[in-house]
Amino acid sequence: MTARNISRFWEWGRKIICVGRNYADHAKELKNAIPTEPVLFLKPPSAYVREGSPILVPLYSSNLHHEVELGVVIGKGGTAIPQSTAMEHVAGYALCLDMTARDIQDECKSKGLPWTLAKAFNTSCPVSDFIPKERIPDPGNVKLWLKVNDQLRQSGCTSQMIFSVPYLISYISDFISLEEGDLILTGTPEGVSAVQEHDELQAGIEDIVMMNFKVERPDH
Numbered sequence: 001m002t003a004r005n006i007s008r009f010w011e012w013g014r015k016i017i018c019v020g021r022n023y024a025d026h027a028k029e030l031k032n033a034i035p036t037e038p039v040l041f042l043k044p045p046s047a048y049v050r051e052g053s054p055i056l057v058p059l060y061s062s063n064l065h066h067e068v069e070l071g072v073v074i075g076k077g078g079t080a081i082p083q084s085t086a087m088e089h090v091a092g093y094a095l096c097l098d099m100t101a102r103d104i105q106d107e108c109k110s111k112g113l114p115w116t117l118a119k120a121f122n123t124s125c126p127v128s129d130f131i132p133k134e135r136i137p138d139p140g141n142v143k144l145w146l147k148v149n150d151q152l153r154q155s156g157c158t159s160q161m162i163f164s165v166p167y168l169i170s171y172i173s174d175f176i177s178l179e180e181g182d183l184i185l186t187g188t189p190e191g192v193s194a195v196q197e198h199d200e201l202q203a204g205i206e207d208i209v210m211m212n213f214k215v216e217r218p219d220h
């Protein structure tokens with residue numbers, strides 16, 4: 001067996017932990033309260049999709065939204081990691097989309113049900129190439145953007161995050177042990193909006209990484 005390479009973390013089958021409402025302007029645009037503690041949910045590894053394969057609109061949704069987010073790739077596992085050493089657990093980063101069936105999420109919210117079908121379906125987690133840690137010396141100050149069909153929809157800076165990367169690693173690992181190959185999605189800035197079949201999504205982190213995805217309807 002060949003050794004696993006962290007730069008292909010999406011092949012490892014490890015968990016994806018997502019943080020919601022980590023930007024005040026996005027919490028406001030969806031009329032949610034500003035959280036006093038991180039809001040967490042999970043996606044399974046089957047949610048990963050890579051450039052060259054399409055993002056599939058779930059058949060049960062008519063309002064699929066993009067959410068551009070900084071992803072943090074865990075290089076060293078741990079439980080109850082203190083904030084002071086949290087960055088030692090980071091191997092690198094990836095640009096990620098937290099694709100969200102907003103109509104289903106709204107329904108789940110109104111019924112007090114979990115968001116699984118709104119957030120965790122196949123292709124709900126497009127990821128860029130792996131970005132080694134050294135390329136982002138300060139994950140609390142990078143600009144993220146996303147365009148749909150060449151029109152800018154999201155443009156934000158991780159300096160707007162309510163909870164920082166070290167805080168999130170420490171907070172999450174108190175309850176859910178982190179393992180090498182896990183990915184943390186750190187939340188989206190404002191500007192989320194609907195995408196349709198045939199749309200072209202382009203997203204980037206400054207001049208560090210860029211990725212392109214096409215939206216399609218599954219044929220089954």
Ligand SMILES: O=C([O-])CC(=O)C(=O)O
Nearest residue numbers: 019020021022067187188
């Ligand atoms: O808006 C949501 O669904 C919560 C979320 O994932 C985010 O804020 O990034």
Ligand SMILES: [Mg+2]
Nearest residue numbers: 067098187188
């Ligand atoms: Mg999100």
